[in-house]
Amino acid sequence: MIIFENVAKRYPGGQEALAGMNLRVEKGEMVFLTGHSGAGKSTLLKLIALIERPTRGQVFVNRQNTNGVSRGRIPGFRRQLGMVFQDHKLLSDRTVFDNVSLPLIIDGLGRKEVGRKVRAALDQVGLLSKEKKMPLALSSGEQQRVGIARAVVSKPVVLIADEPTGNLDPELSSEIMNLFMRFNEVGVTVVVASHDLSLIGTLGKRIIKLAAGRIDDAGNGVAR
Amino acid sequence: MSISPRVWASRHAQTLVGSLGRLYQQPFSTFMTIAVIGIALAMPAGLHLFVVNGTNLGGRWDSAVDIAVYLKSGTSLTDTETLAGTWRERDDVDDVEVITADQALRDFKAGSGFADAFEGLSANPLPNTIVVRPAVDRLSADQVAQLERALAAAPQVELVQADTQWVQRFFAIVEIVERLVTLATLALGLAVLVIIGNTIRLDIYSRREEIEIAKLIGATDAFIRRPFLYSGAWYGLGGALIALLMISALLVLVQGPVTRLAGLYGSSFEVAGLGAGIALTMLLAGGGLGWLGSWIAAARHIRRLEPS
Numbered sequence: 001m002i003i004f005e006n007v008a009k010r011y012p013g014g015q016e017a018l019a020g021m022n023l024r025v026e027k028g029e030m031v032f033l034t035g036h037s038g039a040g041k042s043t044l045l046k047l048i049a050l051i052e053r054p055t056r057g058q059v060f061v062n063r064q065n066t067n068g069v070s071r072g073r074i075p076g077f078r079r080q081l082g083m084v085f086q087d088h089k090l091l092s093d094r095t096v097f098d099n100v101s102l103p104l105i106i107d108g109l110g111r112k113e114v115g116r117k118v119r120a121a122l123d124q125v126g127l128l129s130k131e132k133k134m135p136l137a138l139s140s141g142e143q144q145r146v147g148i149a150r151a152v153v154s155k156p157v158v159l160i161a162d163e164p165t166g167n168l169d170p171e172l173s174s175e176i177m178n179l180f181m182r183f184n185e186v187g188v189t190v191v192v193a194s195h196d197l198s199l200i201g202t203l204g205k206r207i208i209k210l211a212a213g214r215i216d217d218a219g220n221g222v223a224r
Numbered sequence: 225m226s227i228s229p230r231v232w233a234s235r236h237a238q239t240l241v242g243s244l245g246r247l248y249q250q251p252f253s254t255f256m257t258i259a260v261i262g263i264a265l266a267m268p269a270g271l272h273l274f275v276v277n278g279t280n281l282g283g284r285w286d287s288a289v290d291i292a293v294y295l296k297s298g299t300s301l302t303d304t305e306t307l308a309g310t311w312r313e314r315d316d317v318d319d320v321e322v323i324t325a326d327q328a329l330r331d332f333k334a335g336s337g338f339a340d341a342f343e344g345l346s347a348n349p350l351p352n353t354i355v356v357r358p359a360v361d362r363l364s365a366d367q368v369a370q371l372e373r374a375l376a377a378a379p380q381v382e383l384v385q386a387d388t389q390w391v392q393r394f395f396a397i398v399e400i401v402e403r404l405v406t407l408a409t410l411a412l413g414l415a416v417l418v419i420i421g422n423t424i425r426l427d428i429y430s431r432r433e434e435i436e437i438a439k440l441i442g443a444t445d446a447f448i449r450r451p452f453l454y455s456g457a458w459y460g461l462g463g464a465l466i467a468l469l470m471i472s473a474l475l476v477l478v479q480g481p482v483t484r485l486a487g488l489y490g491s492s493f494e495v496a497g498l499g500a501g502i503a504l505t506m507l508l509a510g511g512g513l514g515w516l517g518s519w520i521a522a523a524r525h526i527r528r529l530e531p532s
Contacts, residue, residue: 049440051440051530051531051532075439075442075443075444075445075447076442076444077442078439078440078441078442079441079442081442083440083441089437089440090437091434091437102438102441102443103441103442105235106438106441106442106443106444106447107442108228108231108232108235109231110228110230110231111234150441
């Protein structure tokens, strides 16, 4: 589902975020990316979402070579992904319902279908009763669940999350991770960047450790 | 992803109303913007009215451009009519009127107060006359002079008398003013574009976070642009409405004194108002310029805002 072939990313200014990365994530797999900040986790996710482009090498997502996706086709490309961010990235002046419905509205769905799908997504994250609330009226964990509902509402094939539990206490963190596990169980390919080793170690999924833009830890995190 | 026309239409309608609501939420700054646009639109429309009324006033002086052609005494009435007929066919002539010698004498006796002086005369000393009205609005001063020469060239003509120069000058001035109005209209239209473009640019940057999020979840530039285009069109329409109000107020203020002045000159001149045509043009121009200005700004700046 996601393939990195000898991918390097050098930012303007010379900082090398990824150096010759090879990685393969199978369809329906769930992997964790870990490593110190600056190890390249976020860059890797940004390359998947075409927020950044590789300096060298090729990234394939859902059999598409991202190098071949022109600027004008990026929106369409991104709609097959669901993205979750550490800071939620919710629109604070819109209700929970409106936030979650945004991907569907962009997709051009009719009002009835939007309502049905948004409620289904909110139900999955346990926030059905809060659809009329504003995001700032919710707790941080709830806000993150709104972010997840928005990421999954249009049934993406790939779900990527950058430090989704970065601001949460351990109990809420494990709740969030369980949500990701549940989506993975129904076939969604999930890539989560997290440095919460004690939590992700207990989940029984592949953990890829990055260091200085390369895959570290030959034993556990080998690229397959 | 293809969208059904109904969804497309309802979404446009939503954005249309939504963008209006957003402007309503900031009444003061919205009002300031549309007031400036209103002034910029009112000026060319006001100048246009000024010119229209000026030419209307000028139109009443048409008779002053008439060329009086006195024929040689002894020219028969038939010849006179024939000559008038050929002149009437000319492209540079609007109208031709024959004044016979008898008629001229009657008019002169009635109008001049010298009726007694003519009693002693055995024959009518006045010639047949043809009054030619040149097509002033189509002709240059040179062409009018040419027409005068052509009329004088006819063998029956004794004398050609015209005083068209000052009217010619008047129309030349009107033409210059019309050009200036056109230029001012273009310049002020450009100003409206810039004002709206800048307002929309600020609007875009104040919502940059929202735009970046929308891009992250796959919104196209066109989708993000849409509400800004509607805002721009609303600004333009609002500005046009303000301009209409300003001009209507101006007309009300001016109407009274002008009518009084015209009355003093014994004229029934009335100030021409805006009319539905100009009003509609202004609304369309306002809305169109708003849309265009915001399109230019949105195309540039939304493209630049990329999530990082």
